[in-house]
Amino acid sequence: MNFARILLSVALLGALVCPLSVRGAESPDTAATSARIQSAAKAFLESLSADQRKLAVFAVDDPERKDWSNLPHTLHSRKGIAMGDLTPAQRVLAHHLIQAGLSSQGYLKTTGIMELDEVLLHLSGQDKADKPMFGLRYYWLSFLGEPSSEKPWGWQLDGHHLALNFSLSGREVAMTPTFMGSDPHEVREGLHAGWRVLGAEDDQGLALMESLRPEQRRKALLAADAPADVVTGPGRDKSLTEVAGLPFSEMDDAQKGLLLSLVDEYVRNYRPDLAARQIDRINRSGWDKVHFAWAGPVGPTAPYYYRVHGPTVLIEFDNNHPPGRKDGPINHIHSVFRDPQNDYGEDLLRRHLQESHGSAGTVSADGDGSFTIGPEYAVDPDLTDRGNPQGKFFEFAMPLAESRIFRGDDATLEPAKKPVRATRRIWVYVPAAYKDGAKAPLLIIHDGPGQMGLVRNALDNLTGAKDPKRSLPAFIAVAVENGGDDGKNSQRGLEYDTMSDRLARFINDEVLAAVLANPKIRAAYPHLAFTDDPWGRCVLGCSSGGAAALTMAWFRPDLFRRVMAYSGTFVDQQDDDAPEEAQYPLGAWEYHSAMKLIQSGEKKPLRIFTHVSEKDLRPNDPEETYHNWVMAGKRTEAALAEKGYPHRFVYSLASGHCDRRVFEQTLADTLVWVWRGYVAE
Numbered sequence: 001m002n003f004a005r006i007l008l009s010v011a012l013l014g015a016l017v018c019p020l021s022v023r024g025a026e027s028p029d030t031a032a033t034s035a036r037i038q039s040a041a042k043a044f045l046e047s048l049s050a051d052q053r054k055l056a057v058f059a060v061d062d063p064e065r066k067d068w069s070n071l072p073h074t075l076h077s078r079k080g081i082a083m084g085d086l087t088p089a090q091r092v093l094a095h096h097l098i099q100a101g102l103s104s105q106g107y108l109k110t111t112g113i114m115e116l117d118e119v120l121l122h123l124s125g126q127d128k129a130d131k132p133m134f135g136l137r138y139y140w141l142s143f144l145g146e147p148s149s150e151k152p153w154g155w156q157l158d159g160h161h162l163a164l165n166f167s168l169s170g171r172e173v174a175m176t177p178t179f180m181g182s183d184p185h186e187v188r189e190g191l192h193a194g195w196r197v198l199g200a201e202d203d204q205g206l207a208l209m210e211s212l213r214p215e216q217r218r219k220a221l222l223a224a225d226a227p228a229d230v231v232t233g234p235g236r237d238k239s240l241t242e243v244a245g246l247p248f249s250e251m252d253d254a255q256k257g258l259l260l261s262l263v264d265e266y267v268r269n270y271r272p273d274l275a276a277r278q279i280d281r282i283n284r285s286g287w288d289k290v291h292f293a294w295a296g297p298v299g300p301t302a303p304y305y306y307r308v309h310g311p312t313v314l315i316e317f318d319n320n321h322p323p324g325r326k327d328g329p330i331n332h333i334h335s336v337f338r339d340p341q342n343d344y345g346e347d348l349l350r351r352h353l354q355e356s357h358g359s360a361g362t363v364s365a366d367g368d369g370s371f372t373i374g375p376e377y378a379v380d381p382d383l384t385d386r387g388n389p390q391g392k393f394f395e396f397a398m399p400l401a402e403s404r405i406f407r408g409d410d411a412t413l414e415p416a417k418k419p420v421r422a423t424r425r426i427w428v429y430v431p432a433a434y435k436d437g438a439k440a441p442l443l444i445i446h447d448g449p450g451q452m453g454l455v456r457n458a459l460d461n462l463t464g465a466k467d468p469k470r471s472l473p474a475f476i477a478v479a480v481e482n483g484g485d486d487g488k489n490s491q492r493g494l495e496y497d498t499m500s501d502r503l504a505r506f507i508n509d510e511v512l513a514a515v516l517a518n519p520k521i522r523a524a525y526p527h528l529a530f531t532d533d534p535w536g537r538c539v540l541g542c543s544s545g546g547a548a549a550l551t552m553a554w555f556r557p558d559l560f561r562r563v564m565a566y567s568g569t570f571v572d573q574q575d576d577d578a579p580e581e582a583q584y585p586l587g588a589w590e591y592h593s594a595m596k597l598i599q600s601g602e603k604k605p606l607r608i609f610t611h612v613s614e615k616d617l618r619p620n621d622p623e624e625t626y627h628n629w630v631m632a633g634k635r636t637e638a639a640l641a642e643k644g645y646p647h648r649f650v651y652s653l654a655s656g657h658c659d660r661r662v663f664e665q666t667l668a669d670t671l672v673w674v675w676r677g678y679v680a681e
Contacts, residue, residue, distance in 0.1 A: 028273055028276040028277045028280055029171065029273065030171060030172055030173045030273045030274055030277050031171035032273060033100070033101060033173055033271045033273050033274055034149075034168055034170070034171050034172065034173050035149075036100045036101075036271075037097070037100040037101050037147075037155075037166060037168060037173065038147045038148070038149060038168065039100075040093070040096045040097040040099075040100040041097055041100075041143065041147040041155055042147045043093050043096065043097075044090070044093040044094055044096070044097050044141075045057070045143065045146075045147070047089065047090050047093050048081065048090070052081055052085070055079070055080060055081045056080055056081040056141060056142060056143055057142075057143045057145075057146065058079075058142060058143065058144055058145075059144070059145065060144045060145030060151070060152055060153055060154070060367075061144075061367040061368070062144060063368075063646075064079050064080070064142055064144065064156075065144050065154065065156070065165075065344060066235070066237065066344065066369075067079070068156060068158040068163040068165070068179070068234055069158070069163070069234045069235075070160065070161055070162075070163065070179055070181055070233060070234060070334060071160065072133040072134060072138070072160045073133070073138045073159070073160070074131065074133045075133075078138075078140040078158055078159070079140065079142060080140035080141050080142030080143075080156070080158065081140065081141050081142070082137060082138065082139070082140050083136060083137060083138075083139045083140070083141070083159075084135075084136070084137025084138065085137075094141060095111075097141075097155070098110060098111075098157060098164070100271075101164075101166050101173065101175060101270060101271060101274065102164075102269060102270055102271065103268055103269060103270060103271055103272065103275070105268055105269055106268070106269030106270055109180060109197055109198065109269060110157075110162065110164065110180075112182075112195070112197035113161050113162045113180060113181070113182055113197055114136055114139055114159070114162065115136070116161075116182055116183070116184075116187070116192075116195065116197060117134045117135055117136065117138070117159070117160050117161065118134070118135055118136045119187060119190070119192050119195075120134045120183060120184070121133075121134040121135040122190075123184075123189070123190070133160075134160060138159055138160065139157060139158070139159030139160075139162065140156075140157070140158050140159060141155065141156070141157055142155065142156045142158070143155045143156075144156070144167075147168075149170060150170065151169075152167070152168065152169040152345065152348065153167075153168055154166055154167040154168060154344070154345065161179070161180065161181030161182060161183060161334075162179065162180060162181070163177070163178065163179040163234070164178055165177055165178065165343075165344060167344050167345025167348060168345070168348075169345060169348040172348050173274055173277075174339070174342050174343075174344070174345035174346075174347070174348050175270050175274055175278075176337060176338045176339045176342065176343050176344075177232075177237070177336055177337065177338045177343050177344075178266075178269070178336070178337045178338075179233070179234070179334075179335070179336050180198060180333075180335050180336075180337075181198075181332075181333050181334045181335060182196075182197045182198050182332075182333045183322060183323075183331075183332045183333070184322070184331045184332070185198065185202070185319065185330075185331045185332060185333045186199075186331060188331075198333050198335060200265050201262075201265055201266070201317055201333075201335055202317070202319060202333065204258065204261055204262045204265055205262060205306040205317055206298070206299075206300070206304075207258055208255065208258040208259055208262055208292060208306075209294050209298050209306065210298060211254065211255050211258055212246065212255065216246050216250065216251070216255075217294075217298075219245065219246045219250070220245045220246040220292055220293055220294045221293075221294055221295070222244060222245065222293050222294065222295040222305075222307075223295045223296075224295075224296070224297075225295065225296055225303070226295045226296030226302075226303040226304050226305040226318060226319075226320065227295060227305055227318065228320065229318060229320070229334055230305075230316035230317070230318050230334050230335065230336050231307075231316060232314065232316060232336055232338060233334070233336060235641075235642065235644055236641070236642045237338075237343060237369075237370075237641050238370060238634075238637060238638040238641040238642070239638055239641070239642050240307075240309065240314065240340075241634045241635065241638055243289070243290075243291045243309045243310065244291060244293050244307075244309070245291040245292050245293025245294070245307065245309070246291060246292050246293070247288065247289075247290070247291050248287045248288055248289075248290045248291070248292070248310075249288045251292075256287075259290070259292055259308065262308065262315075263279075263282070263308060263313060263315065264279075266315055266335075266337045267279060267337075269337075278312075278313075278339065281312040281313075281339065281341075281342070282310065282312050282313050284312075285310060285311035285312040285341075286310070286311070287310070289310045289311055290308060290309065290310035290313065291307075291308075291309050291310065292306070292307070292308055293306065293307040293309065294306050294307075300319070300330065301330075302330065303318070303319060303320040303321060303330050304318075304319055304330075305317065305318045305319075311340065311341060312339050312340065312341050312342070313338075313339065313340075314336075314337075314338040314339070314340050315335070315336070315337055315338075316334075316335060316336045317333070317334075317335045318333070318334045318335070319331075319332070319333055320332050320334070341372075344369065346369060346370060346371065367648070367673075368646055368647060368648055369648065369649070370637065370641075370648075370649045370650075370651070371648070371649070371650050371651070372650075372651045372652075372653065373650060373651070373652050373653065373662070373665065373666065374614070374652050374653030374654050374655055375653040375654035375655075377655075377661035377662070377664065377665045378664075378665055379664040379665065380664065380665055380666070380667070380668045380669070382457070382458055382461045382462055382470075382668040383454045383457050383458055383461075383664055383667055383668050384457055385457055385460070386457075386460070386461050388432075388460040388461055389432035389433075389460065390432055390456070390460055391429055391430045391431040391432045391433075391434065391456070391459065391460070392429070392430050392524055393427070393428070393429050393456070394427070394428040394429075394430075394518065394520055394521050394524075395425060395426070395427050395428075396425070396426055396514070396518050396520070397423040397424065397425050397426070398423060398424050398425075398426060398510070398511070398514055399422065399423045400420065400421060400422060400423065400424060400483060400491075401422070403506070403510060404509075404510070405502060405505055405506040405509070405510060406483055406491070406494070406495060406502075406506055408420040408421070408422075408483060408484075408491055410491075410494055411577075412489060412494060412575040412577050412578055413489055413490070413491060413494065414489040414490075417489070418484070418485035418486075418487070418489055418490040418491070419484055419485060420483055420484045420485070420490075420491045421481070421482075421483055421484040421491070424480065424481040424482070424483060425448065425481045426478065426479070426480055426481070426511060426514065426515065427448065427449045427452055427477075427478070427479040428476065428477070428478050428479075428515055428518075428521060429452060429455070429456050429459070429476065429477040430476050430521075430524070430525060430528075431456075431459040431460065431463050431474050431475075431476070432460065432463075433459075433463035433464050433474035434474045434476065434525075435474075436525045436526065436527045436528065437527035437528075437529065438474075438529065438680070438681070439529045439530060439531040439532070439533075439536075439681040440474065440475060440476045440528070440529065440530055440531060441473050441474075441475040441476070441531050441533075441536035441537065441538075441675075441678065441680065442475055442476055442477075442478060442512070442530055442531070442536065442537045442538065443455065443475050443476070443477045443478070443538045443539075443540060443671075444478055444480065444507055444511075444537070444538070444539045444540065444549075444552075444560070445477060445478065445479040445480065445540045445541070446479075446480060446482065446496065446539070446540065446541035446542075446545030446546075446548055446549065447479075447481070447482055447541065447542065447543075447545045448479050448480070448481040448482070449479045450479075450542075451479075451540065451542075451663055451667065452477060452479050454663055454664065454667050454668075455477050455540075455667070455671070456477070458472065458667065458668045458671050459472060459474070459475070459477070461668075462668065462671075462672065469672075470672055471672070472671055472672060472675055473536075473675055473678055473680050474680070475536075475538070475675070476530070478511065478512070478515060480507065480511055482495055482496065482545075483495055486544070487573060488573060488574075488575050488576065489575055492544065493544065493573060493574075493575065494575065494578075495548065496541070496544035496545055496547060496548035496551075496569070497544050497547065497548070497569065497573040497574050497575075497587055497588065498551075498574055498575070498578055498580055498587075499551060499555075499574060499580045499583070499584040499587055499588065499590065500551075500555060500580050501552075501555035501556045503548055503551065503552055504551075504552040504553075504555060504556035504559050504560060505556070507552065508556075508559050512530060516528060516529075516530070531681055533681065534557060534558055534559055534560055534561045534605075535561050535562070535605075535677075535678055536678060536680075536681070537559060537560045537561065537562065538560070538561075538562035538563070538564065538674055538675065539552050539553060539560050539562070539563055539564065540564040540566075541564070541565060541566070541568075542565075542566040542567050542568075542658040543566075543567050543568070543569050543657065543658055544569040544573065546564075546565030546566050546567055546568035546569065546610075546611075547565065547568045547569040547570055547573075547588045549563045549564060549565045549568075550563050550565050550568065550570075550588075550591070550608065550610075551588065553604075553606050553608075554591075554604065554606070557604045557605055557606060561605055561606050561607065562606075562607050562608075562674050562675065562678075563606060563607070563608040563609060563610075563674070564609045564670055564671075564674055565608070565609065565610045565611065566611045566658060566662065566663065567611060567612060567613060567616055567617075567629065567633070567657050567658045567659075568588075568610055568611070568612070568629075568632070568633060568636065569588060569629070569632075570588045570589065570591050570592065570629075570632040570633065570635075570636045571587070571588060571589050571626055571627045571628070571629060571632050572586045572587045572588070572589045572626035572627060573587055573588065573627075574586075574587030574588070584597075586626050588632075589626045589632065591636055591639065592632065592635035592636045592638070592639045593626075596639065598636070598639035598640060598642075598643055598645075599639050599642050599643050603643055603644065603645065606645060606646075607645075607646045607647070607674055607676075607677075608640055608645055608646070608647045608648075609647070609648045609649075609650075609670050609673065609674050610633060610636055610637055610640070610647065610648075610649050610650075611633070611649065611650040611651070611652065611662065611666075612629060612630055612632075612633025612634065612637075612651060612652075613630075613651075613652045613655040613656055613657060613659055613662065614630070614651065614652060614653045614654060614655060615654070615655060615656045615657075616629040616630050616633065616656065616657050617629040617657050619631075629657065633649075633651075634651075637649035648670070648673055648674075650662070650666060650670075
């Protein structure tokens with residue numbers, strides 16, 4: 001244990017953990033390391049042949065960015081350029097790049113993990129296999145975008161028990177998530193006997209837990225048994241959204257020093273300026289919001305796990321049995337270091353967009369993942385009338401009594417308390433870019449024409465746009481009025497909050513047929529046709545309409561595959577006496593509940609946008625109410641991320657339920673993102 005470092009941490013405790021002492025100061029400058037990484041990356045890429053370069057370089061928003069793994073390459077195939085396929089001269093340049101963002105400590109850990117894989121190759125007997133699982137050859141370098149001082153880009157090193165992710169934007173650098181593991185944790189035979197690459201992380205975590213008093217241990221303890229692995233491993237970026245354990249504020253000074261030293265061990269794997277920037281981020285977000293948690297026994301005899309979690313730091317460490325064993329000595333380490341607000345440079349990208357587009361919290365049309373916007377908002381010019389050619393707008397009504405699916409007479413309804421409409425209105429917008437006879441893609445809008453004006457402007461401005469990365473197909477927008485009122489035992493609630501394919505069938509079988517049969521629409525477009533391609537059908541809604549958008553696609557991906565859900569009602573609002581309660585007793589809460597509807601089933605062919613506001617409905621309700629919109633929105637996003645869905649999540653600050661300002665700033669970009677990849681018939 002590094003007692004000198006702990007004593008230093010205690011001595012600096014007051015300065016480090018007092019947010020007021022740093023709020024007015026500028027964040028440490030990382031320009032020197034940014035330039036060093038950029039230079040090393042360019043030198044490495046210039047050494048590659050044309051064929052090698054094709055393997056190594058991806059678009060900045062390519063899914064490869066998040067497709068790293070701790071597994072051997074035989075269990076998770078990699079993309080990029082393998083270390084084993086480089087010449088010695090190219091490997092030298094590769095190591096220059098690895099060193100460019102790491103401290104000497106971090107570089108020695110990184111190369112130690114890679115060397116351990118070579119040790120494991122021989123200890124396991126894999127050196128005699130035709131296709132070995134382990135070895136120094138099997139680590140891959142990939143680049144997300146071209147090295148640039150102006151545009152965001154990044155690079156990644158990925159292999160067994162190791163993943164480095166560097167994201168750069170101008171002078172700034174983000175270096176999370178980082179995964180480091182070791183097998184064996186301690187080498188116990190051969191010439192390498194005694195090696196413990198991640199020994200400090202292990203020792204300091206144990207020292208902190210051992211220092212806790214009994215009542216503190218009870219608060220820190222998550223479970224009597226350690227989990228099988230770290231929670232936020234590869235493909236599970238947003239799996240931990242709530243902090244747990246013992247708060248920093250409830251530790252004494254010596255314990256605080258131990259925690260600071262533990263965090264320091266992870267942060268100091270990077271260049272001093274990057275480490276100082278990360279400590280500054282933790283300072284500014286507040287150490288009092290950081291918690292320490294533990295699972296398993298205290299001691300090196302059985303699997304154990306610890307976690308350090310706050311707004312801008314997430315550390316997980318797991319010491320467990322080697323693969324394939326459930327007993328015997330523990331000697332297998334997994335660890336992950338994250339910044340929940342800046343993994344893959346998400347915070348850097350937000351600020352780059354703000355500076356580039358001149359509005360706070362701008363979200364571009366590029367990239368999956370999680371974004372935060374606000375607290376200030378601006379109207380996207382593409383959602384205003386910019387004088388471009390306009391299409392045709394129609395309105396008609398459909399009597400509920402004529403419907404085969406939603407007649408307004410279900411037994412769950414209480415029409416005396418919650419009136420049912422006699423007719424529902426339908427609004428249709430056909431853009432100027434649509435050519436009669438073409439099979440048009442579709443956007444279904446729930447709750448009538450509330451967002452139709454913004455959608456019309458987006459279509460007028462972005463269909464046929466010169467920039468292919470910011471253009472829209474000529475889809476036809478169909479806004480459908482709900483059946484009346486809201487909540488349980490209402491017609492609207494029946495339509496939007498029921499976990500079934502009923503609404504999808506109603507839209508497909510009855511509403512779209514009525515649009516095609518409408519005389520005024522037929523007069524204007526005699527050969528009007530809709531695509532049967534489910535990728536050409538998107539659903540937009542807010543509140544229960546947002547939940548309904550996902551439900552339509554979830555239960556009928558053969559009909560609808562693109563989803564836009566603002567302030568989604570992913571809560572328990574299904575009628576208590578609905579037949580669907582037998583299978584989904586908590587309604588839309590089941591998407592992210594203990595049932596894990598999203599995570600447990602087969603991944604569906606869907607592209608999904610979700611959103612929740614900071615001040616959305618009932619944000620302080622406890623979980624057992626199943627009615628907290630903010631909790632539900634975040635947990636739905638985490639479930640989609642864990643399952644690996646193509647998805648985008650926006651969290652809007654200083655905003656409310658279905659906030660108009662959020663639509664006015666994001667809807668054009670959301671439309672472009674959700675329609676990405678569609679090829680018109």
